[in-house]
Amino acid sequence: MSNHDQLRYSDPVARVQYGLLMVLFRIVRMTGWRAGYGALARGLGRIFGPYRAVWQTLPGGAPYKIYLNDGYWTRFALFHTHYEPEVAVIVHAARGNVPLFCDLGANSGYWTVRAAGHFPQVIAVEASARTFARLEENAGALPGVTLHRAAIYTVSGQTLTFVNTHNSHASARLMEGQPPGAADLTESVETLAIDDLVPPGTPALIKLDVEGAEIAALAGAARAIRDGAVLIYEDHGNDPDCAPSAHLLADPAMRLFALENGFEEITDLDSIRALKTDRFKGYNFVAAHHASPLLAALCQTLQSPVRTGTT
Numbered sequence: 075m076s077n078h079d080q081l082r083y084s085d086p087v088a089r090v091q092y093g094l095l096m097v098l099f100r101i102v103r104m105t106g107w108r109a110g111y112g113a114l115a116r117g118l119g120r121i122f123g124p125y126r127a128v129w130q131t132l133p134g135g136a137p138y139k140i141y142l143n144d145g146y147w148t149r150f151a152l153f154h155t156h157y158e159p160e161v162a163v164i165v166h167a168a169r170g171n172v173p174l175f176c177d178l179g180a181n182s183g184y185w186t187v188r189a190a191g192h193f194p195q196v197i198a199v200e201a202s203a204r205t206f207a208r209l210e211e212n213a214g215a216l217p218g219v220t221l222h223r224a225a226i227y228t229v230s231g232q233t234l235t236f237v238n239t240h241n242s243h244a245s246a247r248l249m250e251g252q253p254p255g256a257a258d259l260t261e262s263v264e265t266l267a268i269d270d271l272v273p274p275g276t277p278a279l280i281k282l283d284v285e286g287a288e289i290a291a292l293a294g295a296a297r298a299i300r301d302g303a304v305l306i307y308e309d310h311g312n313d314p315d316c317a318p319s320a321h322l323l324a325d326p327a328m329r330l331f332a333l334e335n336g337f338e339e340i341t342d343l344d345s346i347r348a349l350k351t352d353r354f355k356g357y358n359f360v361a362a363h364h365a366s367p368l369l370a371a372l373c374q375t376l377q378s379p380v381r382t383g384t385t
Contacts, residue, residue: 080131088126091142092327099153119143123246133162136187137213143358147182157184160333160358161281164306165189167375168279171368176271178226178291181205182347183212190216193279197271201225201263226267226284226297228293235262267294268303277302277368283356288318299328302366308356310347315344321363331360337376 084087095115102111119126119142129137140147150157165175165188175189180198182205189196196219200206206223215218225234238259268291272278274346280303284291288307295303309319320343330340332358334349350357362369 081101082129082137084125084127087122088128088142091122091126091283092128094118095148096153099149100279111149115145116143116149132184132188134188134191135343136190136216137212138184138187139182139208140353141208147184149200158358161185162188163333163337164360164372164374165192165279166286166303167182167370167372169193171371172277172279174272174278176268176278176280178268179285180209180221180279182208182281186213186219186221186279187216190219194218196220197222199224199266199271200224201236203261203263203365204238222266222271223263225263225287226268226282226291226294227287228290230265230267230270230294232263232265233261246303262385269294269297272298272301275301275338277304277366279303279368280305282307289321290319292318299363302363302368304360304362304366304368306358306360309350309359311350311353311355311357313350314347316350317360318345319343319346327363327365328361329364333358333360337373 081092083092094116096119098114099111102114104159122142123145127139127141129139132138142148156162165185168175172193174195174197175193177183177186177189177196177198178185178360180200183198186196186198186209190213196216198209198213198219199222200209201224203223206221209221214221225236228235229308238261272280275296276298278298280295280298282288282291282305297306303359307318309316319330322330323341323343332338332340332346332349337360339357340346346359360372
């Protein structure tokens with residue numbers, strides 16, 4: 075079944091808007107004007123209005139709402155058969171072994187929605203007020219799901235100022251000396267540490283996508299990592315220093331795995347740099363304490379000759 079067959083439209087006009095987006099997307103792909111699609115999608119949104127949307131049925135049957143003026147989610151969630159398939163493999167393999175899935179930097183809740191129903195408890199955290207409202211739309215009523223509007227950081231209870239970039243899917247970034255653009259908005263939000271989200275002794279599966287604040291987030295996860303949590307974290311293609319991976323590799327107790335070509339252990343930064351061939355893309359890696367029972371279970375499943383299915 076194609077993505078188009080799984081869509082429900084907010085109204086008949088949304089179907090027209092979606093059809094135009096499909097045409098624009100194909101033109102952009104043929105011309106190689108990579109940055110153009112987002113601008114075109116936002117431009118159509120100004121013509122058709124900001125609230126028209128589609129609901130995509132995700133694997134597992136849950137609906138995920140995507141606004142048609144969103145140049146990121148329409149491109150990656152609607153026009154590609156699978157979004158982040160490497161993450162889906164990990165999520166599928168963890169089912170039945172994990173009591174808690176954490177979606178930290180949840181954006182509009184794609185992985186929150188996909189994880190709901192497959193794990194006893196799901197916690198999603200998003201910093202941006204605008205994006206959190208969309209997360210609530212998608213996941214607020216799902217059973218077993220708890221949402222927090224907060225920033226993942228080293229400690230809980232601090233207040234941080236974020237910039238919401240008007241033309242980026244990334245919901246928010248720390249201001250930290252880089253001033254906002256003329257069309258950007260700033261907002262303040264309270265922090266949460268991973269160790270205050272994950273109960274002691276819980277082998278959680280944690281997806282971490284916090285737009286440059288990974289090292290601060292990891293510093294607040296020391297106890298959860300010792301307790302056996304497994305992290306799916308992003309190391310972006312535009313970071314030649316591979317900052318989050320370098321931070322993790324500096325700890326000899328940690329093991330890292332790449333997901334681009336299966337589930338392959340990585341022991342040096344040169345190997346990570348070699349995988350990051352696209353500076354516009356975020357690359358997902360897995361990290362855990364070497365003694366993590368959950369990591370051992372994932373290795374047994376994902377490195378076995380026979381592997382089937384995704385969530």
